[in-house]
Amino acid sequence: MGEIQPRTCAALLLLALIQVNTATSVHWGYENDGPSRWSKIFPLCGETRQSPINIVNSKVYARQKIGNITMIGYDKPITMKIRNNGHTARIDITRGDVFITNGGLPGKYKLLQLHFHWGSDNGKGSEHTINGERFPMEVHLVHYLTSAANVGEALTLPGGLAAIGFMFEISEDDNNEYDNIISKLPQITEYRDGDIFSVPLAEFAIGDLLPNNPCHFYRYFGSLTTPSCNEIVVWSVFKEKINISERQLSEFRKLMTSEGGHLQNNFRPVQPLNGRVVQANFNVADTDDWLEEKENDGMEKEE
């Protein structure tokens, strides 16, 4: 959240609140201090609309009218920096305006940061699962509502953040679009506290990291998957996957936590749906019978 420039006392106070909110000062992790204990310190993590979830295709409501997400500026090279925050490799946008809108999103959202979740082996790593299937890595691109005064306010609004997620699959060949990132990982092996330890990345377009023309996604309402677990996130989990080679993934597994252990398996287990409905902008069953044609009360509840 280093984008915020405190200008007034009010802004400073807000900044202090955000620090608490995003728990930069309170320790949490994925091992002894793991997800089952988060709610002891961060009560929102024990609420009922949490992320990630297991997406079950047979229970997804396909809705043609959701349409495509419009990605603005994803094709333009921008300035970014990367750091090991002890929980993930996090990339912040330092200059460049990248937005998403449409696709059933309740507004226009600006890209703030992206980060990764991965496993110690290829059988796990993703946060979301699809029909119970886990993937070796998942990337999250976190956007905040542009009509919010700032990121801090967005964290307090329903739908204040829009996160898009992509799963990875292992490919024979390297995915060279990731060279800009992976070549910097050896410089952030160890966790260092503070934004000043960020390493600049060579400029590239965010879209280069993604599959070509990604357009099929699942949609549901949930939370941040890390403390403080605020239930303010519109999730779009894409069907199209990103290639990464075993060698490239092994570079992520070399990063270390604040305790000096391996930073891997940094994913939260799936959380109960508790009656939430998962929608999709594509026909999951791959037939012409759009489920939206049927009457369904539970679906409308989500709108």
Ligand SMILES: *[C@@H]1O[C@H](CO)[C@@H](O)[C@H](O)[C@H]1NC(C)=O
């Ligand atoms: C969404 O994008 C895909 C791929 O670009 C395109 O084929 C499709 O027609 C688009 N759908 C809508 C509703 O615009």
Ligand SMILES: *[C@@H]1O[C@H](CO)[C@@H](O)[C@H](O)[C@H]1NC(C)=O
């Ligand atoms: C991803 O990897 C698979 C298998 O290794 C390959 O067939 C496919 O062409 C790759 N896709 C892209 C977009 O590079």
Ligand SMILES: [Zn+2]
């Ligand atoms: Zn994430």
